[in-house]
Amino acid sequence: MGERAVATPIELFFDLVFVFALTRVTDWMAEDPTVVHVVRGILIITVMWWCWIGYAWLCNVVKADEGIMRVGLFLAMGAMFIGAITIPEAFDDLPGGLHGPTVFAFCYFAVRAVHIAMFWIASADDAQLRGQVLRFLPSMLGGTVLLLVAAQTSGPTQTLLWLAALVVDYLGTFLSGSKWRMGSAGHFAERHGLIIIVALGESIVSIGIGVAALPISWPIIVATVLGLAVVSALWWAYFDVTALVAERALAAVEGERQVQLGRGGYTLLHLPMVVGIIMLALGLKKVLQYTGDEEHHTLADPLYGVPLAALYGGAALYLLAHVWFRWYMTRSLNVERLVLGAVLLAVAPLMTMLPAMASLAVLAALLVGLIGWETYRHAEERHRIRHAEGH
Template sequence: MADERGAALLRGGVSSPRATFLELFFDLVFVFALTRVSQRILDDLGTAREDLPVEIAQTLVIFLAFWAVWTFTAWVTSRYEPEQPQIQFVVVYAMLGCMVMAVATPRAFDTRAVAFALAFVAVQVGRPIFLTLALRGHPRRLVTVRVASWAVASAVPWVLGAVLPGTWRLACWSVAVVVDYAGLMFGWPVPRLGATRTSTWAVLGEHLAERHQQFFLIALGENILVIGLAFSGRSFSAASSGAFLLSFVTTVLLWRIYFHRAGHLLTEAIRVARSPGRLGESMSWTHLVIVAGVLTTAVGYELAIVHPYERTRLAWAVFLTGGPAVFLLARARFEHEVFGRVSRSRLVGVLALAVLTPLATLTVSVVALAAAATVLAAITVTDYRRAYGRPPERPHPAL
């Protein structure tokens, strides 16, 4: 009887692959969370030069914490039936924790460290423990027991870092993030129980693919929000207006490059893959870098809109041209996952943007943004010419 109640939580043959309204509601929190992360980066760029690497490292830790919460929630709703009240509770619970984390983000390494760390720990520890209890006697509860064990282990440096000052906090939280991601990477191995790699999980691959596509759109939504807020607070000068237009065009180009074939065929690629779980696991890591590239690019937008005629500092160039380069590099891996090959235009684009990054310091920020947009536009045109007059390419997953 307990096994039957636990089995009712698992995805069945009649489960819809589409994301539920609650999951889309959950995603709205991350629009706010990503704006807090990008604002932290902008604040970091205003700090003293010697403190900038430390500030950027702190923001990276925060971003990785948010991604850990989102990606595991996506795996949960792809593995368990999201219409079940228990799973809906898990989603709402994670949503509340993310809201607290997002509110604490601006001062996460200062006065709100305890709030950020406890919210994260509450989600990461509470979620697998609740699922273990909800699964009752079902064999799959051993998976959530493994996850909970690693979450408790990472909770120690999270909580310890929250009460320690300065560099000790960054050191402790960095260790905690490594533990969190090592668990995900190696399958949360526990003595006697072994490991359970996500690549072997029975998940609804179409749902997982759609969730990552939706998170990419969330990142683009954060870009739109940054562009609008930055421009609405400025006078409508020719330079700011030009940077605003370039930022919008660049965002559209990111959308076009992502979804051109590979992005559209991700669901089908997982469906035809010989190892859907392995492809899903690889795709999750790829999207982590894709979203990081999009988020980094958004910081460049605000710099160009607010300081269009200022000489580009090297730190600014990292965001203006380096952000699109990171996106393209991850997008090349994404293409390899779906088609088993990489377009030459992606690699040429990464190389061009890498060369432009130091060269951008010789000009003003709006010109650097225009150069990055030109590279992305050239890739978009190349994609169009390559596909014109040819039958649609079908997925051929490399994994």
């Protein structure tokens, strides 16, 4: 796969399943926004992310839209889609039908098994890559077995077993080495940029769904515009400069160093970005419900508890993950985002004294202000990066 490779239609088609999974998680958490429920939602997102990320690596070294690889992607899509449907039962089985937690665990196993099988086929003439696949296999098996065991338990034990499964899988990935292949840095960065757009799209969907059944009103219009301003600021934060400098840093190295940057910067550090966006989506969904549902709320009602923590904490997590990502990729520290991330965490408790829409307005003002300040303060550097010759 050459450096000019771009995402194929089948990869974009595959991403639709991940879109659906994120929507299901957000809706599921919004039904019961408690700490336990949100923690479990984050665990589900992490599992689904690990399903998606494996195929981002696979499709970077093979032609995803040809031969057996196309069939493999369709098989993985089927298992991942059934797993997404099962998300409301991933921890607690609903009456009737099959045992939900077990079905979810088997779907995860199927997605991972197809991934390993496809990599095994792709490495037929590459001894180094095949050795890497073999070293990776124990962590994959360990994680999926623990998830199957977790399906037979409940309560805190089940949650801890989920966490253990993810630790085994993620830690095992690091311990298995850096002998993977990267066919195209541009393609790899593009795939992760597209998944950020997918997550941001879920935030926009949450804004719409939050008021879909309510009559249109000025408060709904204002809250919607504020929500879009927040999401747009997050888009700008990633795609204006950060995505460009990170992709160039990835393309500037080769071999194991390139694999390490891809694994650390994209595979791992994009996860908290996605989690932050989904937490924000949960908060936005609740703000819009507070604003438009005059039967159960007034415009003076504050946002509090988990929804408020999700709104401000999600935005802070996204920004802080950006800081870490850029530092990891380029050793460049974004002080403004580091400071604002800390400010968001500090002021969040104070927002309980303001109406829900005012809390959203403050968040929008802070994020848009950050983007405006960065654009002004780093105008020359920004122009140089965005208009660099040869890019």
